[in-house]
Amino acid sequence: MTICRLGYLGPRGTFSEDAALIYNSRSERMLREHPTIASVITALMGGELEEGLVPLENNLEGGIAATLDLLAKQDGIYICYELVCPVSQCLMAEKKMEAGEIKQILSHPHALGQCTDYISRYCPEAECLPVESTASAAKSVLGRPGTAAVANRRAAELFGLTLLAEGIQDNEENTTRFVVLSRSDHPPTGNDKTSLVLSVPDGPGTLYQTLGYFARRNINLTRIESRPSRRIIGDWLFFIDCEGHRSDPGLVELWEELKQAVPFLKLLGSYPKSSLPAHIPGRPDN
Amino acid sequence: MTICRLGYLGPRGTFSEDAALIYNSRSERMLREHPTIASVITALMGGELEEGLVPLENNLEGGIAATLDLLAKQDGIYICYELVCPVSQCLMAEKKMEAGEIKQILSHPHALGQCTDYISRYCPEAECLPVESTASAAKSVLGRPGTAAVANRRAAELFGLTLLAEGIQDNEENTTRFVVLSRSDHPPTGNDKTSLVLSVPDGPGTLYQTLGYFARRNINLTRIESRPSRRIIGDWLFFIDCEGHRSDPGLVELWEELKQAVPFLKLLGSYPKSSLPAHIPGRPDN
Numbered sequence: 001m002t003i004c005r006l007g008y009l010g011p012r013g014t015f016s017e018d019a020a021l022i023y024n025s026r027s028e029r030m031l032r033e034h035p036t037i038a039s040v041i042t043a044l045m046g047g048e049l050e051e052g053l054v055p056l057e058n059n060l061e062g063g064i065a066a067t068l069d070l071l072a073k074q075d076g077i078y079i080c081y082e083l084v085c086p087v088s089q090c091l092m093a094e095k096k097m098e099a100g101e102i103k104q105i106l107s108h109p110h111a112l113g114q115c116t117d118y119i120s121r122y123c124p125e126a127e128c129l130p131v132e133s134t135a136s137a138a139k140s141v142l143g144r145p146g147t148a149a150v151a152n153r154r155a156a157e158l159f160g161l162t163l164l165a166e167g168i169q170d171n172e173e174n175t176t177r178f179v180v181l182s183r184s185d186h187p188p189t190g191n192d193k194t195s196l197v198l199s200v201p202d203g204p205g206t207l208y209q210t211l212g213y214f215a216r217r218n219i220n221l222t223r224i225e226s227r228p229s230r231r232i233i234g235d236w237l238f239f240i241d242c243e244g245h246r247s248d249p250g251l252v253e254l255w256e257e258l259k260q261a262v263p264f265l266k267l268l269g270s271y272p273k274s275s276l277p278a279h280i281p282g283r284p285d286n
Numbered sequence: 287m288t289i290c291r292l293g294y295l296g297p298r299g300t301f302s303e304d305a306a307l308i309y310n311s312r313s314e315r316m317l318r319e320h321p322t323i324a325s326v327i328t329a330l331m332g333g334e335l336e337e338g339l340v341p342l343e344n345n346l347e348g349g350i351a352a353t354l355d356l357l358a359k360q361d362g363i364y365i366c367y368e369l370v371c372p373v374s375q376c377l378m379a380e381k382k383m384e385a386g387e388i389k390q391i392l393s394h395p396h397a398l399g400q401c402t403d404y405i406s407r408y409c410p411e412a413e414c415l416p417v418e419s420t421a422s423a424a425k426s427v428l429g430r431p432g433t434a435a436v437a438n439r440r441a442a443e444l445f446g447l448t449l450l451a452e453g454i455q456d457n458e459e460n461t462t463r464f465v466v467l468s469r470s471d472h473p474p475t476g477n478d479k480t481s482l483v484l485s486v487p488d489g490p491g492t493l494y495q496t497l498g499y500f501a502r503r504n505i506n507l508t509r510i511e512s513r514p515s516r517r518i519i520g521d522w523l524f525f526i527d528c529e530g531h532r533s534d535p536g537l538v539e540l541w542e543e544l545k546q547a548v549p550f551l552k553l554l555g556s557y558p559k560s561s562l563p564a565h566i567p568g569r570p571d572n
Contacts, residue, residue, distance in 0.1 A: 038406070059514045065348065065399060109395050109416060113351060120324075130395060130416045205501035207510065208494065215491035224493065224522075226511050228345045236510075 006180075007032045007040045007049040013135035013155040019085050019178040020053050037066045044077055044181055051080070052181045058087070058110060059175050063225050063239065067179075071268055072197050072229075072237055078269030079195055081180035089115050089169045092161040093141055093148040099164060102126045106137035107150035115150055118168040123148075177274070185246075185269035192245040193222060195268035197237050198258065199229060207238070213257050214242060217250050237264070245270040292466075293318045293326040293335040299421035299441035305371050305464040306339050323352045330363055330467055337366070338467045344373070344396060345461050349511050349525065353465075357554055358483050358515075358523055364555035365481055367466035375401050375455045378447040379427055379434040385450060388412045392423035393436035401436055404454040409434075463560070471532075471555035478531040479508060481554035483523050484544065485515060493524070499543050500528060503536050523550070531556040 008020040010033030020031055032049060034040045040052040057063045071077075089111055091099065099122040105112070109130040112119070119126065126148075131137045134151035138159050141149045148164060149155070156163050186192070200206040214221060223241040244251050246267060258265050294306040296319030306317055318335060320326045326338040343349045357363075375397055377385065385408035391398070395416040398405070405412065412434075417423045420437035424445050427435045434450060435441070442449050472478070486492040500507060509527040530537050532553060544551050 038402075057514075062349075062351065062513050066402075116324075128418070130418060132414070132416060204504055204506040205497075207507065208497040208501040211491075211494040211497065215494040218490055220490040221493070224512055227348050228343075 004029045004050045005032055005048070006030065006051045006053060007034045007043050008053040009037055009040060009055065010034055011133060011135045013138060013151070013158040014133050015085065015087055015152055015176055016053065016055060016178065018152065018154060019055075019083050019176075022085065023053060023081070023083055023178075023180060037064070038070060041070050041074060041077065041181065044183070045074070050182065052077075053083075053178055054181065056082075056177050056179045057223075057225070058114070058177075059171075059173065063227065065227070068225070068227055068237075068239055072239075072266065076183060077181050078183070078185035078267070079179045079271050080182040080184065080186045080269060081271050082193070082274045083178045083180075084175050084274045085178060087114070087169060087174040087176050088152065088167050089150050089174070090153050090156060090163055091115075091118075091148050091150060091165040091168055092138060092156045092163050094143070094145065094161060096162050097146075097148075097164065099123050100125070101146070102148045103146035104129055104144075105148050105150060106131050106140055108132065108134050108137065111137075111150045114169045114171075114174055117170040118165075122165075179271075185267075186271040188245040188247055188270070189272045191273050192243075192270050193241055193273050194244055194246050194251060194270045195239070195241045197239050197264075197266050197268060198262045199235075199237055199264040200262055202235075210238075210258070210262060213254055213261065214240075217254055219244060219250060219254060239268075243273075290315045290336045291318055291334070292316065292337045292339060293320045293329050294339040295323055295326060295341065296320055297419060297421045299424060299437070299444040300419050301371065301373055301438055301462055302339065302341060302464070304438065304440060305341075305369050305462075308371065309339060309367070309369055309464075309466060323350070324356060327356050327360060327363065327467065330469070331360070336468065338363075339369075339464055340467065342368075342463050342465045343509075343511070344400070344463075345457075345459065349513065351513070354511070354513055354523075354525055358525075358552065362469060363467045364469070364471035364553070365465045365557050366468040366470065366472045366555060367557050368479070368560045369464045369466075370461050370560045371464060373400070373455060373460040373462050374438065374453050375436050375460070376439050376442060376449050377401075377404075377434055377436060377451040377454055378424060378442045378449050380429070380431065380447060382448050383432075383434075383450065385409050386411070387432065388434045389432040390415055390430075391434050391436060392417050392426055394418065394420050394423065397423075397436045400455045400457075400460055403456040404451075408451075465557075471553075472557040474531040474533055474556070475558045477559050478529075478556050479527055479559050480530055480532050480537060480556040481525070481527045483525050483550075483552050483554060484548045485521075485523055485550040486548055488521075496524075496544070496548060499540055499547065500526075503540055505530060505536060505540060525554075529559075 006029040137149035138155035292315040423435035424441035
């Protein structure tokens with residue numbers, strides 16, 4: 001039997017690697033680091049990977065634009081699993097220093113956005129500089145006194161940095177939802193969710209009418225996110241998650257109704273509902 | 287009479303400065319550059335400004351998280367005007383070179399996100415590095431051969447750079463919507479919009495029920511954007527724009543109904559509907 005190849009958004013030392021390690025603890029996969037979300041999806045389509053793990057949304061910052069846009073336009077890939085991972089942001093630097101002495105703080109824009117309260121209170125003089133990942137922020141503080149990074153604990157270990165503060169995110173319930181993508185979705189388990197994306201016809205009340213198809217069948221929406229469409233029919237796309245598997249009779253009927261009613265409709269997949277993982281499993285530190 | 291002081295998100299050479307200059311051509315204001323969106327709003331609350339101009343959403347990338355979150359939690363400021371400005375992204379460098387020779391591309395993450403198709407086609411080897419503004423990207427390419435910036439034409443002029451390509455954004459209809467904030471909103475003009483933010487009660491069908499209040503009064507929604515709430519009641523906030531002024535009888539009645547129906551409701555203001563500006567007015571180049 002061939003080992004399943006799982007691609008994830010690198011580099012090592014990011015929250016995506018944390019999520020890949022959590023997922024991998026279920027059954028062993030060959031982990032492959034990718035530089036971008038688009039590259040994970042291209043490798044999946046090209047048959048170089050069986051599965052790809054990408055971030056979908058953060059409960060403070062909202063949807064990850066790159067993932068949502070690619071899912072809306074790419075045929076033949078489906079969500080087959082979700083993981084909701086707690087995010088604990090840490091402040092780190094090469095050597096111990098007080099938060100007030102920090103001149104510059106580097107991190108991914110989402111991570112900086114998650115720590116605005118802490119930064120404005122404890123490091124009001126610091127300049128925030130966005131970089132491409134939390135791991136590259138951590139790596140970049142080496143040899144730069146006065147500069148700190150916001151990243152995860154794992155990054156501090158990887159690059160030998162000193163932790164100045166832990167859990168500095170604005171909201172203690174900061175979580176990121178990752179999804180595993182594959183060329184087919186997950187069979188029913190009895191406790192599932194279904195993700196889809198649609199646009200609604202022009203005119204007043206059309207989103208209201210569309211949500212009515214779900215409400216009349218008592219299908220609970222667990223999330224709705226509207227995004228401007230990128231060249232896809234309609235001005236707005238609505239990313240909707242609802243309870244149930246696409247093979248459930250209620251969802252089968254809903255799908256037939258929606259197909260008639262909306263100009264654009266695409267299944268993103270059915271998959272088991274996540275329960276929060278207890279912890280990140282132990283891992284070698286090579 | 288005192289001249290009105292208008293704060294905007296700096297630095298000079300960004301699309302926000304373009305928008306401030308367009309707005310200023312209506313009647314002259316004293317322009318004040320601010321380093322962050324939060325600082326514009328703080329200065330407005332503290333009486334150092336009469337008006338503040340900030341970006342609200344881009345039609346490709348979606349809502350500007352910092353503006354939406356501040357509007358949802360800050361009492362006493364209202365949207366009094368909107369401007370929808372076309373965005374033309376340009377590729378620029380210190381000296382003329384071919385797109386394929388570019389090793390690094392610097393820009394604000396939103397601007398990089400707007401040009402992903404162009405960059406992956408013409409500069410597939412280039413590494414994209416997010417920085418804090420399009421203007422700082424332009425400034426940073428000085429003295430760095432092989433490095434280009436994505437920014438507006440104005441930035442190329444300000445920093446004496448060579449334009450390599452113009453209009454490189456994925457979508458020709460790329461626009462950013464800016465709003466002018468003030469301590470009061472705009473009187474009715476007969477062609478107005480109203481912005482509000484609300485959360486809906488827990489349970490199935492509650493967003494559907496809430497949108498029903500608008501649909502039954504034939505109040506047209508021009509935009510809905512859901513965002514995870516940050517410490518405000520409810521898991522999600524819905525930013526809604528609808529047609530009409532809050533003093534219109536239909537909207538007065540809608541407001542009374544919504545107040546009873548939803549756990550959180552906040553007026554963001556009524557203001558005249560934007561028509562696209564023809565061009566950016568001429569300006570001194572000091």
